[in-house]
Amino acid sequence: MASLLAQLESLSQAAARDIAAASDEKALEELRVRFLGKKGELSAVLRGMGALAAEERPKVGEVANRVRDQVESLLDGARERLAGARLEAELAGPPIDVTLAGRRPLPRGHRHPLTRAAEEIAAIFARLGYEVASGPEIELDWYNFEALNIPADHPARDMQDTFYVEEAALGGAHRSGSVLLRTHTSPVQIRAMKRLGKPPVRIICPGRVYRSDYDQTHSPMFHQVEGLCVDEHITFADLKGTLAAFARAYFGPGTRTRFRPSYFPFVEPGAEVDVSCSICGGSGRKDGKRCGTCKETGWLEVLGSGMVHPRVLENGGIDPSRYTGFAFGMGVERMAMLKYGIDDLRLFFENDLRFLRQF
Numbered sequence: 001m002a003s004l005l006a007q008l009e010s011l012s013q014a015a016a017r018d019i020a021a022a023s024d025e026k027a028l029e030e031l032r033v034r035f036l037g038k039k040g041e042l043s044a045v046l047r048g049m050g051a052l053a054a055e056e057r058p059k060v061g062e063v064a065n066r067v068r069d070q071v072e073s074l075l076d077g078a079r080e081r082l083a084g085a086r087l088e089a090e091l092a093g094p095p096i097d098v099t100l101a102g103r104r105p106l107p108r109g110h111r112h113p114l115t116r117a118a119e120e121i122a123a124i125f126a127r128l129g130y131e132v133a134s135g136p137e138i139e140l141d142w143y144n145f146e147a148l149n150i151p152a153d154h155p156a157r158d159m160q161d162t163f164y165v166e167e168a169a170l171g172g173a174h175r176s177g178s179v180l181l182r183t184h185t186s187p188v189q190i191r192a193m194k195r196l197g198k199p200p201v202r203i204i205c206p207g208r209v210y211r212s213d214y215d216q217t218h219s220p221m222f223h224q225v226e227g228l229c230v231d232e233h234i235t236f237a238d239l240k241g242t243l244a245a246f247a248r249a250y251f252g253p254g255t256r257t258r259f260r261p262s263y264f265p266f267v268e269p270g271a272e273v274d275v276s277c278s279i280c281g282g283s284g285r286k287d288g289k290r291c292g293t294c295k296e297t298g299w300l301e302v303l304g305s306g307m308v309h310p311r312v313l314e315n316g317g318i319d320p321s322r323y324t325g326f327a328f329g330m331g332v333e334r335m336a337m338l339k340y341g342i343d344d345l346r347l348f349f350e351n352d353l354r355f356l357r358q359f
């Protein structure tokens with residue numbers, strides 16, 4: 001019995017000494033296992049109790065329990081001491097920067113396919129020397145129609161179902177019908193010519209326009225990109241070369257263009273521009289079947305264009321006897337639909353993330 005008590009005494013002293021010297025929590029855990037663990041020193045002493053006489057066991061058991069309690073409380077005390085020291089060290093060290101960005105990347109949004117298409121179109125023309133211009137969406141009748149050669153009794157007005165702003169809403173400041181939501185981006189042509197004063201004028205104008213229209217291919221609000229180039233010696237050849245270069249840049253290097261005579265009041269002559277179908281490569285057939293995008297024609301209508309009408313130049317303050325120019329306009333929705341293979345224009349405005357995430 002005396003030897004067991006001596007062992008407990010020396011275990012108690014070793015534990016007190018080593019625990020006091022422990023420098024971190026990992027070292028403390030190792031000491032707990034060494035002294036109190038199942039295969040630890042205290043267990044080894046207790047296993048020796050089997051050899052004792054029955055009346056000696058309670059005495060040794062009592063001492064062993066006291067030693068266990070003592071070691072446990074020494075460990076607790078040491079853990080508190082070390083945690084306190086660690087906190088002190090952190091407070092004394094460099095401060096934690098709570099504004100630092102998290103390590104896990106947060107899900108980020110991206111540009112709407114229409115924004116992407118409009119920016120891509122503008123970027124192509126920027127490389128050709130065009131600057132981006134803009135104008136008001138609530139426009140005067142004069143800029144939207146009159147200055148573009150579309151007087152009040154002109155049949156072309158019927159083709160654009162216009163949202164007029166009521167006189168009452170304007171506090172009687174304008175004649176009824178003289179203010180409207182612009183039906184096209186063309187009024188920016190007049191505004192740009194007047195602002196720049198004299199050629200050269202080379203502008204591209206992406207923007208929202210409004211018409212009273214709603215179905216699978218029409219929305220009451222949609223987007224156009226207008227372009228205008230005015231200078232000395234500008235000819236139809238410049239128009240063709242510019243739009244052919246644009247078509248190749250936007251739809252791909254092999255893209256062909258074709259010009260069909262057409263009528264727009266603000267140009268003379270005017271032309272619709274088709275590009276070879278980007279889906280079937282212009283063959284009209286895709287995988288042995290009829291190409292639905294170009295309806296088997298091999299061509300896609302993409303924009304309207306023409307040489308600026310002399311009267312429109314005059315309305316913009318430019319002398320038509322010295323300068324000539326060309327203009328063109330296209331629908332951004334249509335350009336995006338053709339590029340990304342989208343068949344319903346309304347998808348652009350429904351904000352369904354399952355649709356938008358594909359771009």
Ligand SMILES: [Zn+2]
Nearest residue numbers: 277280291294
């Ligand atoms: Zn096709």
